[in-house]
Amino acid sequence: MRRALLAAVLGSVTAAAVTLGAAPATAAVGGSGPYPADYETSAGLPNHTIYRPQTLPSQPMPIFAWGNGGCSANGLSQQNFLREIASHGFLAIANGGPNASGSTNSQMLTQSIDWAVAENSRPGSKYFGKIDTTKVAVGGFSCGGLEAYAVSNDPRVTTTTIFSSGLLNDADDYQLRRLTKPIAYFVGGPSDIAYPNAIDDWGKLPAGLPAFMGNLNVGHGGTYDQVNGGEFGRVAVLYLKWRLKGDTTAGATFAGSGCGLCRSGQWQVQQRNLTLGGDTPPPTEEPSTGCSATYAVQDQWNGGFVANVTVTAGSASLNGWRVTLGLPGGVSISSLWNAVANGSSGAVTVTNQSYNGRLTAGQSATFGFQGSGNGSGATVTCTGS
DSSP states (O other), X not given: OHHHHHHHHHTSOOSSOOOSSSOOOOOOTBOSSSSOEEEEEETTEEEEEEEEEXXXXXXXXXXXXXXXXXXXXXXXXXXXXXXXXXXXXXXXXXXXXXXXXXXXXTHHXXXXXXXXXXXXXXXXXXXXXXXXXXXXXXXXXXXXXXXXXXXXXXXXXXXXEEESOOOSOXXXXXXXXXXXXXXXXXXXXXXXXXXXXXXXXXXXXXXXXXXXXXXXXXXXXXXXTSGGGHHHHHHHHHHHHHHHHOOHHHHTTTSSTTOTTTTSSSEEEEEXXXXXXXXXXXXXXXXXSOEXXXXXXXXXXXXXXXXXXXXXXXSSOBSOEEEEEEOOTTOEEEEEESEEEEOSBSEEEEEEOTTSOOBOTTOEEEEEEEEESXXXXXXXXXXXX
């Protein structure tokens, strides 16, 4: 019942923010950081809203890709919060255009990262050499948190932030098992409708994974609409400074028994495997089941191609499979069938459909896709569950 109720909330834009004793307010122009920030759009990244310092800092900006509450396509939904983050020297990109309507999907987070990486290396771009493409965070509020989960295994992502969200179905728990980079949860306390799901996810995280959870008793609406994003904006900046800029003073807010939020009197804190000097990634567990994948170009023409990937179970049966498809530069997927893709270029994660995930030992399943560019040179690896 609680998962069904949460699904209804996640599928709609939160109507009102619950605040710490104050009504929602317009953000102070520019945010509180040293780099006054605002938002813009780019023809190269349609259906997104880009929050950036008005004057780009000399130090390259880490990337923060964001999914809005309700999976809303209005990129200004959490503008106070995102402008605050950008004002501290981050490039924050929200799914959806300014005041746009409709809904978003997880692939749009991948598009944000793709665009930022490309702009950093494009001569003539104002972002040329101004973005730290080795430091990438994904995050989202409510339904946007589900989008963040979906792309958290992108090899470019170095940390994930989940705000008042949790997986809706146990069938999606594979997204937790595949986590290898630090994750942080910021939740609105027991009155937050997402609280039970977030707690359930917390209990299923891989052993050894660096993880933080903070609960602030504000309910599901958070503090995003307050000046500079309120308390959620403050702690998000500190977390990103720690994880993306190596600021251990900021990290002391989260790590250790005497952490800043531990002593705040407002936050209830849980911690796992956190150290200020850098976390040790969780050990890689030998999979109990395995699979292999082969890639073949079926048809090639000037500017495009069709390819097939065959997944074969190993010596044991599979309940599901996941293929990491490495596409060469300039190649992108335009359509895909018999599987579900997360991303369209670079390292693309492809998972089974409901009807072809269960394979007996030695059994195979095939998916295909159409792409732009030259199909040769792609790589595939497979993991099973």
